[in-house]
Amino acid sequence: MISMAREQRLAEVFVEIADSLIDDFDVLDLLQRLSTRCVELLDVSAAGILLADAHGELQVIAASDEHTRLLELFALQHDQGPCVDCFHSGAARTNIDLREQRAAASWPRFTPRARGTGVIVTHAIPLRLRDRVVGALNMFQTDDHRLDDDDIALAQALADVATITILQQRTLERSHVENAQLDSALTSRILLEQVKGVLAERWDTSVDEAFQAFRRYARSHHLRLTDLARGIIDGTFDTSVIPAPGAAV
Structure with a gap:
């Protein structure tokens, strides 16, 4: 029960x-x-x-x-x-x-x-x-x-x-739209995996802790995870502004 x-x-x-x-x-x-x-x-x-x-x-x-x-x-x-x-x-x-x-x-x-x-x-x-x-x-x-x-x-x-x-x-009705949504989500996931590795190495921490810090920053600044991840990977976003795991916010 x-x-x-x-x-x-x-x-x-x-x-x-x-x-x-x-x-x-x-x-x-x-x-x-x-x-x-x-x-x-x-x-x-x-x-x-x-x-x-x-x-x-x-x-x-x-x-x-x-x-x-x-x-x-x-x-x-x-x-x-x-x-x-x-x-x-x-x-x-x-x-x-x-x-x-x-x-x-x-x-x-x-x-x-x-x-x-x-x-x-x-x-x-x-x-x-x-x-x-x-x-x-x-x-x-x-x-x-x-x-x-x-x-x-x-x-x-x-x-x-x-x-x-x-x-x-x-509104996702046609199969080709559904497949595009799935492909987009999977592509975005690849970006997130790359970002977790980059941040974990930069902060010398676990990937779980790096991902939590990344998500916390994105949500507090109303940023989409994929957009923030893309900015980090292509070098247009300065990761020093993201509080490292354990840092005072």
């Missing part, structure tokens, strides 16, 4: 999402927040959102932390794992215990790598609109906690919000 406290927090999250759905809203920032809200609301260790590109290949678009992104990329590199299966089948894969032999048999490369990072249980929820699956929400747990039916329904609701955010950015 969903507790009153979580029910109230859930209502706040959906209000936050609704407030974000304004003209020219920042898709990447909203998906990033959705992935962190999954961790908060579902008591999982980490979460990531993956989208299919124009060639039908899954790519990481948002993750609750850098550790998750690397694990997701490993799974995709070998075209195996619960998230990949979920995308192809369109069916949720939940409460998968990676300690069981069948997990190792199904995903011989993914399973030991995940176990090596401390992941015990994993879940994959499809990002779907009617019969179309555009990606998946992947969640990892480092303990034996299982998702119950209410948790799974909530996870699917959050995945549905992510899908609508991607495909229905105010």
Whole structure:
């Protein structure tokens, strides 16, 4: 059952999402927040959102932390794992215990790598609109906690919000417009990955801390993540004005 406290927090999250759905809203920032809200609301260790590109290949678009992104990329590199299966089948894969032999048999490369990072249980929820699956929400747990039916329904609701955010950015009706939106989001994500690396090296900090400082500056100055990232990469934006992680703001 969903507790009153979580029910109230859930209502706040959906209000936050609704407030974000304004003209020219920042898709990447909203998906990033959705992935962190999954961790908060579902008591999982980490979460990531993956989208299919124009060639039908899954790519990481948002993750609750850098550790998750690397694990997701490993799974995709070998075209195996619960998230990949979920995308192809369109069916949720939940409460998968990676300690069981069948997990190792199904995903011989993914399973030991995940176990090596401390992941015990994993879940994959499809990002779907009617019969179309555009990606998946992947969640990892480092303990034996299982998702119950209410948790799974909530996870699917959050995945549905992510899908609508991607495909229905105010008016996305034709398939070529949808594909252009997906390609734009994936291109923007590449820019963000470059910026995280640049800032982490410049500040001698972790990529997670660098990304948090980057997002904090963008939001406080009402800048789109992609625009700020592009300015940093092409050298037109002076990164010295961004407070480094741990610096007084």
